[in-house]
Amino acid sequence: MVVPEPNALNSSLLYRSLGNRYPVATRAEGVYIWDAQGKRYLDFSGSAAVNLIGHGVPEVLDAVAEQAGKLEFVHSSQFTTEVAEQFAEELLKFAGSSFYGGRVFFTCGGSESVETALKLARQYQVEIGRPERFRTISRTQSYHGATLGALAASGNQRRRQIYLPMVKDPEAFGHISLPYCYRCAYGCDGSGCCAVQYANELERAIEESRGTVAAFIAEPVSGATLGAAVPPQGYWQRVRQICLENEVLLIADEVMTGCGRTGRNFAMEHWGISPDILVLAKGLSSGYMPLGAVIASKQVVNALEEGSGHFAHGFTYNAHPLAVAAGRAVLQQTHPMQLVSAANSDLPHSVANTLALELARLRACNSVGDVRGIGLLRGVEFVSDKQTKAPFAAEMNFSGKVAEASAGRGVLVYPMQGCVDGTAGDHLLIAPPAVIKKDQIAPACAALKESIVEVESEIKGNSR
Ligand SMILES: Cc1ncc(COP(=O)(O)O)c(C=O)c1O
The missing domain is CATH 3.90.1150.10 (Aspartate Aminotransferase, domain 1)
Known part of the structure; x- marks a missing residue:
C-alpha cells in the first residue's frame, strides 16, 4: 500500500488545525x-x-467482524437486535444495583449521549406533570460535547466561545463553579472544607430559578477542561442530597471517567453516589467503534412507561449493531483482563x-x-x-x-x-x-x- 506523505497543504481533509502536519x-x-x-x-x-483495553485486541476485532458477517445495520424504529439486547442487559449489571430495572439507549458517542440525557431529563419532568421544568444546571469549567446543546451545557470557554451566540439561552442553561483544589475559589487549604460551599452553589441556582430546573449535569472528575481535578470528599454526597431534595435529576457525564478509567466501574462509585442518568462513551467501546450510551434509572424509565410511552428522540444509528458488538466485546474482556483493578x-x-x-x-x-x-x-x-x-x-x-x-x-x-x-x-x-x-x-x-x-x-x- 502506498501511504501518502503527510502534507497539510494538499490534504482534502478538514483538519482540526489546518496548518498542522499530522503523522499518518x-x-x-x-x-x-x-x-x-x-x-x-x-x-x-x-x-x-x-x-x-489497548489497541488491536483480537476478541473485539473478531466480534465486530462476526457481527458484520451476520447483520450490519437495522433501524431502531423497525428492529431490535440480539447483540444490543444482550449488551444492554450486561451493561446494566455492570452499572450496579442502583440501575436495576433501568434501560439503556445506545448512541454513537459522547455528544449524542449528552443530548439524549438532557432531553430525557426534560421529558421525565413533563411526564411526571412538571412541564415548567426545562433548565439544565452545569458547571463553568466543564466539557459535555461539541453539538450545540451539549456545548450550551459545557462551560469550556475555548470550545464554546465563538458559538455562544448560537447556543446562548440564559433561560435554558445555568452554570455554577466547581471544586478545583489547586485554585480553590473559597481559599480552602486542601482539607476539602470547600466541598459543601461548592455544592451549595447548586442549591442557590435551583432556588433562583424558581422551580424550573429539570437536571444537573456534571463530570464526576473534571476531565479535559481542568485536567483530572478530583473533588473533595463530601462534594458529591451534598450534590446528590440537593438534587433529591429539589427533585432535580442528577446526570453523571461519565464519558471520560466511566467504564473503569478511574478504578471503579463508574467514577461516582468513589463517593457512593448513584445518578439518575449515566452518560457514557469513549471507554465503552475503547474506540473500536463510535459508541455511546445513556443509562436511565428505573424511576426515569417508569415515568416514560407510565406516561406517554414514547421517548421523543432518536438518531439513525441508535444501537448500531457493529458498534454495540464492539462495546459488548470490550465489556466481556474487562473482567478477565482485570482492566478496572489495573x-x-x-x-x-x-x-x-x-x-x-x-x-x-x-x-x-x-x-x-x-x-x-x-x-x-x-x-x-x-x-x-x-x-x-x-x-x-x-x-x-x-x-x-x-x-x-x-x-x-x-x-x-x-x-x-x-x-x-x-x-x-x-x-x-x-x-x-x-x-x-x-x-x-x-x-x-x-x-x-x-x-x-x-x-x-x-x-x-x-x-x-
Ligand atoms: C466528559 C465528556 N462529555 C462529553 C464528551 C463528548 O464526547 P464526544 O467527543 O464523543 O462527542 C467528552 C469528550 O471529550 C467528554 O470528555
Whole structure:
C-alpha cells in the first residue's frame, strides 16, 4: 500500500488545525501506535482518554467482524437486535444495583449521549406533570460535547466561545463553579472544607430559578477542561442530597471517567453516589467503534412507561449493531483482563498506582504546579511561577509545545488550555490504556520530563 506523505497543504481533509502536519497512523497494538514512517508512539493518553483495553485486541476485532458477517445495520424504529439486547442487559449489571430495572439507549458517542440525557431529563419532568421544568444546571469549567446543546451545557470557554451566540439561552442553561483544589475559589487549604460551599452553589441556582430546573449535569472528575481535578470528599454526597431534595435529576457525564478509567466501574462509585442518568462513551467501546450510551434509572424509565410511552428522540444509528458488538466485546474482556483493578490507584501493585508515583516526580520541574488525578486519569498543570501559581501567557501554548516535544520522543499526551480562567492555564491529560506495563511507565514519564525541561529552556531562551 502506498501511504501518502503527510502534507497539510494538499490534504482534502478538514483538519482540526489546518496548518498542522499530522503523522499518518497505520497500525496499533497494545499501548503502541505506529505511523507511516515506522515511528512508534506510546499512547500515554489513550488518544483522548478513550482506549482502556489497548489497541488491536483480537476478541473485539473478531466480534465486530462476526457481527458484520451476520447483520450490519437495522433501524431502531423497525428492529431490535440480539447483540444490543444482550449488551444492554450486561451493561446494566455492570452499572450496579442502583440501575436495576433501568434501560439503556445506545448512541454513537459522547455528544449524542449528552443530548439524549438532557432531553430525557426534560421529558421525565413533563411526564411526571412538571412541564415548567426545562433548565439544565452545569458547571463553568466543564466539557459535555461539541453539538450545540451539549456545548450550551459545557462551560469550556475555548470550545464554546465563538458559538455562544448560537447556543446562548440564559433561560435554558445555568452554570455554577466547581471544586478545583489547586485554585480553590473559597481559599480552602486542601482539607476539602470547600466541598459543601461548592455544592451549595447548586442549591442557590435551583432556588433562583424558581422551580424550573429539570437536571444537573456534571463530570464526576473534571476531565479535559481542568485536567483530572478530583473533588473533595463530601462534594458529591451534598450534590446528590440537593438534587433529591429539589427533585432535580442528577446526570453523571461519565464519558471520560466511566467504564473503569478511574478504578471503579463508574467514577461516582468513589463517593457512593448513584445518578439518575449515566452518560457514557469513549471507554465503552475503547474506540473500536463510535459508541455511546445513556443509562436511565428505573424511576426515569417508569415515568416514560407510565406516561406517554414514547421517548421523543432518536438518531439513525441508535444501537448500531457493529458498534454495540464492539462495546459488548470490550465489556466481556474487562473482567478477565482485570482492566478496572489495573486502573485502581488505591491498589499498591496496580499500574495506576505506579503511574501516580512516577508522575508525581514531575513536580521537580520548575513549571509543574500541580500533578493530580485518580486511577488512570491524571493531569499535570503548568505554571510560570510556582509561588503565585501564575499561568503562562496563553499565546505561548506551553502545554501544546510539551505535547509536541513529547510526541517527538514517541510519547503521546493530551494538551489543553484554559484551566485557570477559560483562556489561560496549561495542562496535560495522561490516560493510558490499562494494559500498560509498569516498566513502560517510568520511561514515558522520563520522556515527558525531558520534554517539559526542553520547553522550559526554550521559553527562558526566548525571554532573554
Ligand atoms: C466528559 C465528556 N462529555 C462529553 C464528551 C463528548 O464526547 P464526544 O467527543 O464523543 O462527542 C467528552 C469528550 O471529550 C467528554 O470528555
